[in-house]
Amino acid sequence: MRFALLVYFCAAVTALHAEQPFDFASTPGKLPKQVRPTDYAIWIKPDIKKLTFAGRETVKLNVEQATFQLVLNAADLTVSDAQLDGKIIPRTKFDAENELLTLTAPEELTPGEHTLALKFIGKINQFGRGLFYGKYQEQGTGAKKIFLGTQFEATDARRLFPCWDEPAFRARFQLTTVVPENWMAVSNMPVATEKKVSGGREVEFQPSPSMSSYLVVFCAGEFDAVESDVDGVKLRITTTRGKGESARYALEVTAQILHYYNEYFGIPYPLSKLDQLAIPGGFGGAMENWGGITYYETALLFDPANSSAATKQTVYEVIAHEVAHQWFGDLVTMAWWDNLWLNEGFASWMGTKCTARFNPQWEVWLQKNLPRDPTRRTGIVKEQAMEGDAHVTTHAIQQKIETEADANNAFDDITYKKGQSFLRMLESFLGEESFRDGIRRYIEAHKYSNSTTVDLWNALSEVSGKPVADIAAGWTEQPGFPVVNVKRETNNKVALSQERFTINFRDNAHFTWKIPLTYLIDGQSAAATLLMSEKTVTLEDVPADRALKLNVEGAGNYRVAYDEASWKLLLATLPGMNVPDQVNLLSDAWAFVQEGRQPLKFYTDLVDRLPASTALAVREQIINSFGSIDHLLAGTAERELFRRYARGVLRPTLDALGTQPKADEPATASLLRASLIQQLGLFGDEDVIKTCRQNFDNYLKNPASVPPDLRPPTFAIIMRYGDATTWQKLHELGLKTASTEDKQYYYDAIAFAIDPKLIQKSLAITLTDELPTSRAVFMVAKVARESDRPDLAWEFAKKNLKPLLAKVDALNANSYLPSLFAFFFDPARIEELKTFAKKNLSEASRKPVEIASDEIQFRADFRKRLIEQIRQ
Ligand SMILES: [Zn+2]
Numbered sequence: 108m109r110f111a112l113l114v115y116f117c118a119a120v121t122a123l124h125a126e127q128p129f130d131f132a133s134t135p136g137k138l139p140k141q142v143r144p145t146d147y148a149i150w151i152k153p154d155i156k157k158l159t160f161a162g163r164e165t166v167k168l169n170v171e172q173a174t175f176q177l178v179l180n181a182a183d184l185t186v187s188d189a190q191l192d193g194k195i196i197p198r199t200k201f202d203a204e205n206e207l208l209t210l211t212a213p214e215e216l217t218p219g220e221h222t223l224a225l226k227f228i229g230k231i232n233q234f235g236r237g238l239f240y241g242k243y244q245e246q247g248t249g250a251k252k253i254f255l256g257t258q259f260e261a262t263d264a265r266r267l268f269p270c271w272d273e274p275a276f277r278a279r280f281q282l283t284t285v286v287p288e289n290w291m292a293v294s295n296m297p298v299a300t301e302k303k304v305s306g307g308r309e310v311e312f313q314p315s316p317s318m319s320s321y322l323v324v325f326c327a328g329e330f331d332a333v334e335s336d337v338d339g340v341k342l343r344i345t346t347t348r349g350k351g352e353s354a355r356y357a358l359e360v361t362a363q364i365l366h367y368y369n370e371y372f373g374i375p376y377p378l379s380k381l382d383q384l385a386i387p388g389g390f391g392g393a394m395e396n397w398g399g400i401t402y403y404e405t406a407l408l409f410d411p412a413n414s415s416a417a418t419k420q421t422v423y424e425v426i427a428h429e430v431a432h433q434w435f436g437d438l439v440t441m442a443w444w445d446n447l448w449l450n451e452g453f454a455s456w457m458g459t460k461c462t463a464r465f466n467p468q469w470e471v472w473l474q475k476n477l478p479r480d481p482t483r484r485t486g487i488v489k490e491q492a493m494e495g496d497a498h499v500t501t502h503a504i505q506q507k508i509e510t511e512a513d514a515n516n517a518f519d520d521i522t523y524k525k526g527q528s529f530l531r532m533l534e535s536f537l538g539e540e541s542f543r544d545g546i547r548r549y550i551e552a553h554k555y556s557n558s559t560t561v562d563l564w565n566a567l568s569e570v571s572g573k574p575v576a577d578i579a580a581g582w583t584e585q586p587g588f589p590v591v592n593v594k595r596e597t598n599n600k601v602a603l604s605q606e607r608f609t610i611n612f613r614d615n616a617h618f619t620w621k622i623p624l625t626y627l628i629d630g631q632s633a634a635a636t637l638l639m640s641e642k643t644v645t646l647e648d649v650p651a652d653r654a655l656k657l658n659v660e661g662a663g664n665y666r667v668a669y670d671e672a673s674w675k676l677l678l679a680t681l682p683g684m685n686v687p688d689q690v691n692l693l694s695d696a697w698a699f700v701q702e703g704r705q706p707l708k709f710y711t712d713l714v715d716r717l718p719a720s721t722a723l724a725v726r727e728q729i730i731n732s733f734g735s736i737d738h739l740l741a742g743t744a745e746r747e748l749f750r751r752y753a754r755g756v757l758r759p760t761l762d763a764l765g766t767q768p769k770a771d772e773p774a775t776a777s778l779l780r781a782s783l784i785q786q787l788g789l790f791g792d793e794d795v796i797k798t799c800r801q802n803f804d805n806y807l808k809n810p811a812s813v814p815p816d817l818r819p820p821t822f823a824i825i826m827r828y829g830d831a832t833t834w835q836k837l838h839e840l841g842l843k844t845a846s847t848e849d850k851q852y853y854y855d856a857i858a859f860a861i862d863p864k865l866i867q868k869s870l871a872i873t874l875t876d877e878l879p880t881s882r883a884v885f886m887v888a889k890v891a892r893e894s895d896r897p898d899l900a901w902e903f904a905k906k907n908l909k910p911l912l913a914k915v916d917a918l919n920a921n922s923y924l925p926s927l928f929a930f931f932f933d934p935a936r937i938e939e940l941k942t943f944a945k946k947n948l949s950e951a952s953r954k955p956v957e958i959a960s961d962e963i964q965f966r967a968d969f970r971k972r973l974i975e976q977i978r979q
Pocket residue numbers: 395428429432450451454
């Protein structure tokens with residue numbers, strides 16, 4: 108025991124800077140390193156009726172040390188006919204739990220080249236892992252169709268073909284498939300040859316450059332495509348038949364984005380073509396497969412007549428993120444999943460930078476400072492990461508990943524959003540050009556290979572001359588982030604001190620961060636910077652009567668708590684303060700209320716003192732915070748009191764904007780109007796409810812009469828105050844439409860019903876095939892949240908565990924059930940969840956269970972505080 112404690116203590120002290128530059132031999136992973144695949148030739152023939160496939164592959168191997176055994180990955184495959192250098196392998200062993208296939212050669216394999224040949228059969232899945240299928244209604248004809256797609260990240264390439272399925276085992280992949288005669292097939296590389304064979308068409312693709320197995324892709328179906336080119340690269344967007352025209356916007360922006368990255372990275376996009384596919388189901392989000400990116404349909408298609416402004420922005424942002432991965436992730440790949448943030452934090456930052464550059468009117472960086480609200484837009488948001496990162500259940504950006512299941516848990520807000528937000532802070536500290544030159548050096552040094560975080564820091568240090576690894580360590584190797592306390596002293600001095608910012612727990616670890624501080628003294632023209640390396644630091648020459656604003660424009664990943672004198676001075680400057688700084692103050696104030704450092708009144712006083720404005724980011728911050736408060740007040744008498752106050756705050760902004768679009772208004776006005784209508788409607792504003800009813804009547808007569816941005820709030824509000832007939836109407840509309848975007852709006856609205864009978868009907872939709880599986884399963888969480896009846900949602904999930912989990916993809920498998928508990932605020936539910944998890948869930952769900960338990964406890968305490976404070 109004592110020994111163990113001692114070891115733990117040493118580990119804690121030496122944990123920072125422990126990482127080494129990329130080295131294949133010492134990269135973590137399960138597979139032995141003495142055998143490396145160099146070239147795969149894979150042949151796959153799907154059987155769409157039986158939902159199985161037959162496959163064979165030959166793999167060229169480079170044996171570096173003599174061995175008898177080959178150890179590689181396979182999952183849910185039946186392997187037969189294993190041959191090595193043309194001789195049958197007599198002994199093959201399959202370890203299903205560890206997804207390992209061990210082949211023992213009849214004689215020792217000598218160093219040098221060898222060839223492995225395997226035959227196998229596998230399954231076509233209903234959920235987005237390995238090879239999967241999706242069903243959809245065809246646009247125009249309404250005919251029921253099926254398509255095939257793959258999703259491999261993190262560890263599911265092994266479900267399509269046996270392989271060395273760890274990112275450091277790069278190889279060239281050459282794929283051949285047999286598809287029905289009238290189907291189109293798409294993979295990473297262009298088609299080399301095609302020929303007619305029995306049962307369809309055999310399509311042979313060109314071999315890929317050296318890459319990781321999780322980036323292989325294969326999709327096939329009855330598709331349409333639109334094409335163009337940029338900088339000598341052939342661009343193509345592929346959709347299911349009838350939807351090609353909605354791909355024009357994606358095609359246009361991809362050309363802009365790819366050209367920008369060609370310049371930024373200094374190495375042109377390395378393949379001859381870039382395919383992007385809009386897939387109506389099977390998985391959600393998007394996946395950066397090299398040369399063949401897949402997207403859930405609504406993340407790629409934009410129909411100018413019917414899509415909302417939010418969809419347009421999402422499409423741009425997601426493309427910018429995925430195309431950035433073609434370099435950062437695909438050309439250079441993280442060595443192991445503990446550095447997933449290198450891929451995701453970077454692509455998120457780069458995608459946002461690119462989106463902001465070409466679309467300044469969207470104010471994307473500002474919107475990234477808004478708090479989390481899963482029902483709103485899917486932006487990659489700094490505040491979301493900071494909320495999660497303040498809780499005890501957070502982790503360092505760089506985290507230990509031992510198993511495949513752990514790899515899937517790593518795709519969270521910390522990895523994406525804190526990673527992005529740290530890179531933004533670092534870029535502004537090093538300077539834009541210096542940072543870009545460091546990135547160029549890094550890409551050049553590691554192209555067609557792998558890397559670790561330290562490799563990136565080294566490249567940035569060499570170019571900038573600054574100790575980047577030293578500054579970064581606190582941010583990427585420690586959990587959490589700091590709050591800087593500001594205290595006025597005599598003689599124009601201001602004392603700053605840092606501590607970890609925590610919600611719902613106390614931290615005794617005494618972490619320190621090297622904070623690239625920015626601050627502005629009122630009256631001065633430019634902001635000053637200071638690297639705060641110690642626990643405390645003193646600013647000199649800050650006049651006692653001048654306001655001091657730290658974290659200029661909220662670009663830094665820290666909070667600032669001002670003493671009373673400083674806060675008063677700051678409040679007095681509010682009328683002239685720019686929008687980003689206003690949003691920053693609101694975000695910090697709201698976090699302090701959640702923390703318990705300040706009462707609700709501290710936040711509402713700030714809200715009340717803000718100048719009237721229709722700035723989207725300011726009002727969205729307030730709308731989201733008010734929405735959270737409202738959910739926590741469910742079932743209390745205080746709720747109506749709060750709603751009356753909230754209506755009074757929000758209504759003047761809607762009156763200023765008007766309930767109908769105006770010619771020449773900025774895109775942000777339309778988004779804000781939609782948010783205000785939805786929130787005011789939910790808060791019971793009678794005029795707004797009337798407007799929504801009128802809009803819906805008009806919509807039924809002529810859909811074009813209601814602008815796309817106003818449709819989701821209109822549907823939600825008429826359902827909230829509607830009955831069984833309203834539910835029926837929305838459901839019929841949802842069943843009828845072939846547009847994935849419209850369908851989502853109708854079904855999202857259904858979740859706003861509050862009559863228990865209707866709630867049951869909404870939940871039951873999850874088990875039908877009306878929605879793509881990846882969307883259907885989220886209906887349960889959506890209902891839990893919007894109806895304020897998580898109890899009904901949970902009862903339903905418990906009763907239908909098996910069919911529900913059969914629809915969940917790899918990324919959500921561990922967290923799906925625990926996350927349903929995050930809508931409760933009764934502490935008794937914590938025990939219930941833990942008992943349930945022990946009996947029914949795997950070890951990989953342990954972390955999601957902890958997160959949900961902490962969230963329930965936090966919500967319980969916060970609710971109690973809010974009720975008392977509102978009563979007062
Ligand atoms: Zn990504």
